[in-house]
Amino acid sequence: MTWIRETATPVTAGDWSFELRDDDISTIRFHGVDVLRSVRAVARDRNWATPQWTISGVADVPGGIRMSLRTRQLGADLDASLTATADGETLTVVFEATSAVEFPTNRTGLVVLHPPQLAGSALRIEHADGTEDTTAFPVDIAPLQPAFDIRSLVWEQEGLRVTCTFDGDVFEMEDQRNWTDASFKTYSRPLALPFPYLLAAGETVRQSVSVTAEAVPDVAVPDAVAGTAAATSGDAHAAPAGAVATAAGAEALAFVDAGTMPAVSVGASTAPDAGPVPVPVGADLLVEIDLGWAGWPAALARAAGSGLPLDVRLVIAARASG
Template sequence: MDSNTLFFGPWSATLRGEELVDIRHHGSPVLRGLRAVVRNHNWLTLTPTVLSARTSESPGFLELVLDLGWGGLGARYAGEVTFRFEPDGLAVAFRGTAMEDFSSNRIGLVVLHRPDDAGTAVTVTAPDGGTTVSVFPERISPHQPFRDIAAMSWEREGMSYRLDFEGDVFETEDQRNWTDASFKTYSTPLSKPFPVRYRAGDEVRQSIRLSARHSVRVLDEVTGQVPELGATILAEISSSPSAASCTVPASSAAERAAPLKQPLDARIVADSADDAVGLVRQLPLDRVRRLGVYGAGTHVTEKELWVAVAEEAAKLGFQGELMAGARSHFTELNRNPGSALPEAAGITYSITPQMHAVETEAVLETLPMQRLTAEEALRIGNGRPLHVGPITLAPRFNAVSTEPPTAAELTPGGAPEPSPFAAAWLLGSIAALSIPGVASLNYGDLAEVEPARQLLQQLAVLHSCDVLKATRSTEIAVYPVRTGDGTRCFVANLTPRAAVVRLSGSGDSPGAGRDLELSAWQTATVQLP
């Protein structure tokens, strides 16, 4: 039988004769099929024929209309089936007409569910709005597992799916009884009398809509706390012209720090112990909470530099923490684990997602790897507090250059342009790095752009609050924070297209929860009880 595959937005399906089969969402299988059937008074199925097919498409939909005829067994029936794909759903509408007097046990739409849905929880909504939580049976059910259906919802592979039925009351049977590889949801319920006598010209109208939402469930399980969150104001301070493009001269460090009322995390880049000591003397140490020093050429903490800074800071009455590690990528820390000096109170390294690639997809793919680097850094530091930053979208400097940077390379590129993407990536990064042992995160100049700045401010005041576990989604970042009045969920759409997210708590049934409509890269905040 001829077939062809249809694609629209996240949806795909194959038209096989008059039936739409292998319905998928973002490539993941959802349903076995959707079709209209006509069965006579003896439960024998009339043979369908596609008389004509026409399609229309726009940026907002793809529509396929089939003119059908059913025949055989001494009967004739006619109808029209319309399949309409939209970004957030797939609808099928049926209009059937009796061409002559006809007795039938079933006329209308059927849904074929996948056999591997067995064991999956499902919420059934009745015509009166009441809901029942059940499950697709694992053992072959002799009787209808679901009855009195106006809608049904279930979750599969990180998505929440819902079917809404109109035109009749539906129910589900386990077709594995007849060795069919499916569960079938159909109308009319077998509890109603049959056959039904149709007169010539009588019509049957039904419709079914399949909708999809990203499903993220917040669990009552603490996975960490909100780290201290900050942004780079001074960057590193350095007396070396070859240290990096984002360093500031030592002479201006104290002046730029003066208006700030927050404690500082200072990181010194030096060529020698004498240079490092000179820089320490220029710092407002009474307001410095953490202090680190790194070699201008190695980008890691060198023992000689660290000892010189520690001794001078002690003489000057420094009461904060001395850190060690790398000022650049995790690479340098990983290759020089000895730079995580055992005397240091905390360990450092920085992150940029654009060392090797600048494409959006590649930048997003770095998010789960950030967590992996943090876990490895905690291992290298034997569990000492980890301070990650600056974390910047664009590289701050070239840690592997073979010659001093040119004048162009020494010129800062400026703050990122205002961008929803920056905020979405920021939330994904914070969610990835909020694990036990990560004490602080510094997000470079992202705090200078909207809406990332506002998001960072909202999260910073939640320092030390518990972060709850959420089911993973590659396209949606969810950061649930337990507060005194419930759970505040920060959500980001990590895609360049609109997305609908169903956010639910651990006690919600399948299909229940809050629905959020997010535009491309949008971030939002939702309060759960």
């Protein structure tokens, strides 16, 4: 296992800004308003394992950047590029990948993460045939996809009307909160279609997402001061002290002093190579040691370096009876 140490490189492109975190275009903002959590390119093999991209270079292009990517893992042999360019109110991300070999894949293309603050916001969906539906980003965790057959998505937030238009495949959305990731994910290749499917040797995948942010008429884009004023004014509808307010001013969460926090155990990583220096968290550290694995002494030594009491549990192969 290799530890991932992300470094954030800020990029400004016209009215847009974002961060490059490894191969991820993240924290996408328009005039400082968070519009998308991230856009990234992914490849998945037939078992949903993820070949990791190697970044061979990042170059400036008119209006943005182009990232050159390569992977030679899990049967994939892909050379790719991820380009993000701004033109006024629109930011466009284009992914192109060419496979050198036949590659059975469950998904190769773009995924978009929407921020969890959109929960409850009205959502308009344009389908591939031009028809439209209206729904909302789920408030409660949705076990099934909240949107199918997506050509474009339209919603409003913080005085902006945001339109995301997808090209290159049929997209759909899932609620990532099912897997403890606070986001909604729009991805390509509907799960109702058979998988894996085959990328032929020499085949090129090209997908794009264009996000346009426009000011909603007669609605001002709030700044940090305006957001604070609602909670500190004499408004009878202001959130109580300690509450977290949504963009619409509705109370989302209130913290109450309930006494001493009970003791919490945390689990130790069993990665064999040197990792970050652990910061003591919790009352003790749970370590599961598989004695059949050669790397267990290193994992145990690193856990001991946390300074916390250890709860060590051994994993021993069962012997067949008789």
